[in-house]
Amino acid sequence: MILLVDLCYKKDSLSGYEFVHPIANILKRIEAPHGIVHYTGLHGDLLESAEKIILCGTALKDNAYCEQIGQFSWLKSYEKPVLGICAGMQIIGLAFGGEIVSQPTIGLEKIEIIRETPLLGEPRQIEGYHLHNFGVTMPDGFDLVAGVQQRAEAFSHCQRSIYGIIFHPEVRNRWIVERFANL
Amino acid sequence: MLGVLFSGGKDSVFACYRAMQKETVACLITLVSENEDSYMFHTPNIRKTDLQADAMGLPLLSWPTKGEKEEELQDLKDAIATAKEMYGIEGIVTGAIESVYQAARVQRICRDLDLWCFNPLWQIDQIDYLRLLLSEGFQIIITGVFAYPFDSSWVGAELTQERIRKLEVLQKRYQINPSGEGGELETFVLDGPLFKKRINILRASKAYENYRGRLTIEDMRLEEK
Numbered sequence: 001m002i003l004l005v006d007l008c009y010k011k012d013s014l015s016g017y018e019f020v021h022p023i024a025n026i027l028k029r030i031e032a033p034h035g036i037v038h039y040t041g042l043h044g045d046l047l048e049s050a051e052k053i054i055l056c057g058t059a060l061k062d063n064a065y066c067e068q069i070g071q072f073s074w075l076k077s078y079e080k081p082v083l084g085i086c087a088g089m090q091i092i093g094l095a096f097g098g099e100i101v102s103q104p105t106i107g108l109e110k111i112e113i114i115r116e117t118p119l120l121g122e123p124r125q126i127e128g129y130h131l132h133n134f135g136v137t138m139p140d141g142f143d144l145v146a147g148v149q150q151r152a153e154a155f156s157h158c159q160r161s162i163y164g165i166i167f168h169p170e171v172r173n174r175w176i177v178e179r180f181a182n183l
Numbered sequence: 184m185l186g187v188l189f190s191g192g193k194d195s196v197f198a199c200y201r202a203m204q205k206e207t208v209a210c211l212i213t214l215v216s217e218n219e220d221s222y223m224f225h226t227p228n229i230r231k232t233d234l235q236a237d238a239m240g241l242p243l244l245s246w247p248t249k250g251e252k253e254e255e256l257q258d259l260k261d262a263i264a265t266a267k268e269m270y271g272i273e274g275i276v277t278g279a280i281e282s283v284y285q286a287a288r289v290q291r292i293c294r295d296l297d298l299w300c301f302n303p304l305w306q307i308d309q310i311d312y313l314r315l316l317l318s319e320g321f322q323i324i325i326t327g328v329f330a331y332p333f334d335s336s337w338v339g340a341e342l343t344q345e346r347i348r349k350l351e352v353l354q355k356r357y358q359i360n361p362s363g364e365g366g367e368l369e370t371f372v373l374d375g376p377l378f379k380k381r382i383n384i385l386r387a388s389k390a391y392e393n394y395r396g397r398l399t400i401e402d403m404r405l406e407e408k
Contacts, residue, residue, distance in 0.1 A: 014205040014276075014301045022306035060290060061274075061299045106294065107287035129283055131290060170306050171283060 002027060002034040002181060003050035007058050007065040007087045011038040019057045022170035023085070023177055032181040039071055047074055052081040052180065055088025057168055060106070060133055062087075069094050081161035083119070083180045086132050089155070089164030093136030096157075103135035103151060103166075111153045111167060113146045118183055119163050119176065120145055120154060128153070128167030135166055184209040185301065186263065186272040188289070189243070191232040193316055193323045193342070194278030194304055194362065196372040199239070200319070201303040202276040203377055209270040210242045211235075212262050216250035231371065231400055238378045238405055244269065260292045267296060274299030280307055280364050309362040310354070313347045320376050324384075326398045327369030328391075330359060338389050338396035342370065371400070380405040 004023055008015040020036055027034040037046055047053070058065065065087055075082065075095040084092040090100055111128045113120050138144060138152055145163070147153030154165040161183060169176035187199040189211035202208050213232045236243035246262035248255045266272050275293050279286040279302045286302055293300035304312065316323060323342040332353065340346060350361040359367050374381035386402040 012205070014202055014303055017201060017303035017307075018301065018305040025306065025308060059299055059301065060294060061297075104294070106290045108283055129287075133294070 001050055002032055002052045002054060003046060004034060004036045005042060005053060005055045005088070006036055006038045007056055007062075007091070008038075009058070009062045009064045011040065015059045015062060018059070023054060023056055026170060026174045026177040027181060030178055030181060039065060039068065042071060042074075044074075047078065050080065052183070053078070053083070054177070054180070055082065055084040055091055057086035057088065057131070060131055063134070065091060066094070066100060075162070078162075079160065081180065081183050082163070083177075084162075084164040086166055086168060089152075089166050090134060090136045092162060092164045093139050093142075093155075096139035096141060098136045098139035100134050100136055102133065104133045105130040108172075109167070111146050112148075113154070115143055115145045115156075117145050117156050117163070118161070119156065119179055120165075121179075126173065128165075128169070128173055129171035130167050132166060136164070184270065184272050185274045185276050185299075186210045186212050186244070186266040186270060187276040188259075188278070189213050189232055189236075190278075191235050191372065192278070192370045193321065193372055194280065194364070196235070196278075196375060196377075197312075197316060197319075197321070198276050198278040198301075198303050199241075200375065200377045202301065206274075208241060208276070209272050210244055210266055211239075212244045212246065212266050212275075214246050214248045214255070214259055214262060216248050216255065231403065234382060234403060234405060235372065235378075238374075238380045238382055240379050242270070256288055256292070259289075260295070263292060263298070264296055267298065272298065274301060276301045276303065278302075278304055280304045280309065280312075280362055281360065282364055309360060310347065310351050313342065313350065313361060314344070316342070317344065317347070320374075321372060322374040322381070323370050323372050324398070325368055326371045326400070328367070328394065328396045329369075330365075330367040331394045332357060333367070333394055333396070335389070335391035335396055337368070338391050339387065339398040374408070378408070381408050382406075
């Protein structure tokens with residue numbers, strides 16, 4: 001089961017339709033078993049039973065999750081695959097010692113994949129939908145996968161299958177979620 | 184407190200419905216475009232949204248725009264800023280499904296005005312969504328067609344399971360957006376679970392030529408449900 005973690009401002013919010021349901025629908029289309037939990041309801045048993053975790057994005061003005069970073073300390077020792085999307089990438093960065101930085105971007109932008117990974121494949125240029133006011137600096141122990149060092153579009157943990165992408169794969173890049181499901 | 188960008192078509196009505204289930208909707212905002220080919224705003228029958236607002240028991244802020252490509256964005260921003268001042272809204276709701284063009288522009292306006300932006304139909308499966316509209320009890324008519332292969336039978340037709348099946352076939356054969364967000368179809372909502380009264384069309388005229396057609400509603404009234 002792939003566990004989708006809803007990072008929105010409250011449980012069962014209006015934003016869930018926009019940032020969580022589209023990811024769930026991609027998994028539904030490929031018949032990948034999945035469940036949804038709000039980050040305030042995450043607990044050890046759920047983390048244990050999940051095969052993979054996706055930390056979903058939030059609305060542009062929604063940064064409440066940054067105040068609750070203690071809820072994500074499990075990431076440091078989690079051995080299963082994790083994908084952080086936008087806010088989720090920021091959470092991963094913060095959990096591993098990165099810092100939140102102002103990087104406002106809205107709309108379709110070119111993305112330069114510079115390092116081959118099982119998630120994004122070979123180096124090449126793609127286009128992705130961005131919706132964020134903040135990015136995160138590269139944490140120690142992570143490789144830059146797309147973008148530039150000061151403005152990471154995607155990163156991955158050096159040893160584990162932990163990925164962060166700042167753009168929204170549910171828009172025109174559903175293959176990324178599908179590929180993560182099949183990792 | 185939210186304001187809903189409201190065209191009177193199914194997407195903005197359903198977005199409003201979802202918003203009302205989770206938050207408080209303070210007003211509807213309609214841009215009345217003088218340009219029939221507006222990039223941003225649904226045009227046929229847009230002046231009829233006042234009756235829908237009455238049916239839903241919500242205040243309507245109706246804002247004129249010439250509908251010229253970039254100026255209409257400023258008009259939209261002015262309308263939203265006015266709604267913020269008049270109704271104290273903290274966010275905007277749109278019915279965007281796939282259109283990155285529309286969504287990104289509204290997101291930027293909301294950022295500039297320090298407002299939340301909600302798109303509760305974003306990336307929804309379009310055929311599932313059309314079926315959901317019917318199962319939730321919405322009554323929707325097609326008020327405009329603007330693409331091959333829609334024939335005149337679509338103009339003024341009610342959205343039914345049979346029409347949805349036809350749209351599904353057209354999606355596979357011609358890659359049209361079954362929800363019509365690409366401008367293929369325009370709709371008008373007559374009734375739904377958030378309507379306190381239903382709309383009855385008393386008189387309408389139909390024009391159709393060469394895969395473009397419109398139903399112009401000339402007279403309608405609210406009726407008890």
